[in-house]
Every structure is written in structure tokens, then in C-alpha cells.
Amino acid sequence: MTPRPSSRFMECLQYAAHKHRDQRRKDPAQTPYVNHVINVSTILAVEACIEDEAVLMAAILHDVVEDTDATFADLEALFGADVCDLVREVTDDKSLEKQERKRLQIANAAKTSPRAKLIKLADKLDNLRDLLVNTPQGWTEERRELYFVWAKQVVDNLRGTNTNLELKLDEIFRQRGLL
């Protein structure tokens, strides 16, 4: 029988689409924000062949606490502690200065659990694929280049997690002369 998405997974999609409904990405086309989280979960399912449903659900929810009014308590009540804890692992503390958040992403990457590392790798892969073809609104070329350099530092601390995703990221870093 053809597998179908679980009700839990569908509820995640619906919840993320609702919470991110007024947000747009920074690309010139102002893509709906939810496209990004769908991309991240799809990268994990299709390109990394991940079947761990909590990981695929957490990928859909990975920016919902960082960027909307959703709380970890909401996620735990709706989707359970396992999914909630994964989202917690990949959520930046928005109360910190931006430079400190960027530094912590590099430092914390190595300490993250293997399942959360998968989400972080797919997140960076989607952001970098976008940056290869778009310059976010208001960004200079230099800022775009610095994002590639910073993302490589994060990815370097996530290695040994998924060969396929790491090969695809390395292809991008090679293209940008960083490898």
C-alpha cells in the first residue's frame, strides 16, 4: 500500500502555514516563509531519505518559535515532547545580540544531537541554494558572501551526520571557492 502522510504530519504543516502566514522570505519574489520550512522537511525526506517522523515534523516547525508567537509549551502540547525538544535544539535565542547568535550557532552545532544536526544541515542547504540564485532584499554582495563563509563554519561543526547532505553542501562551498 502507498504510505500516506500521518495526521500528525499534516497538522504540523497546517500549524506552520498558519503561524508563518504573514511572513515572507527576503528574496526579491517575497516567497511565503512557509515554503522554506516545507523545503527543509522535503530535503530530509527526499534527498536524505529520512523516515524519522519526528525529525520531519520538527523540520516543518524549526522556525516557528524563533519567528512567530508560538511557544515551546504550544509545541509540546500539540506535537509532543520529542518534536518539541528537537525544535528547541535548533532554535536561536532571539534575546541575544545578532553577532552572539551567529557565534553560538557555530559553537553549539557540534553539541547538537544527531537528529537535530540533520535539520540544521537541511536548513543551511536550503538557505544556501537560495543564496546561489538570489540576493536577499537589502543585502550587499559582501553580506551574501559572508553568509556562505559563516554557514560553512556551522556546517563544519555538523559533519559526520549525513553523507548526502554534506556532499551537496560541499558542492556549493566548492562553487563559491570555499573548499
Ligand SMILES: Nc1nc2c(ncn2[C@@H]2O[C@H](COP(=O)(O)OP(=O)(O)O)[C@@H](OP(=O)(O)OP(=O)(O)O)[C@H]2O)c(=O)[nH]1
Ligand atoms: N537565504 C535566504 N535566507 C533567508 C531568506 N529570507 C529569510 N532568510 C533567513 O535569513 C537568515 C540569514 O540572515 P541573517 O541576516 O544572517 O540573519 P537574521 O535573519 O537573523 O538577521 C537565515 O537564517 P539562519 O539563522 O541562517 O537560519 P534559519 O533562521 O532559517 O534557521 C534565513 O533563514 C531568503 O530569502 N534567503
Ligand SMILES: [Mn+2]
Ligand atoms: Mn530556517
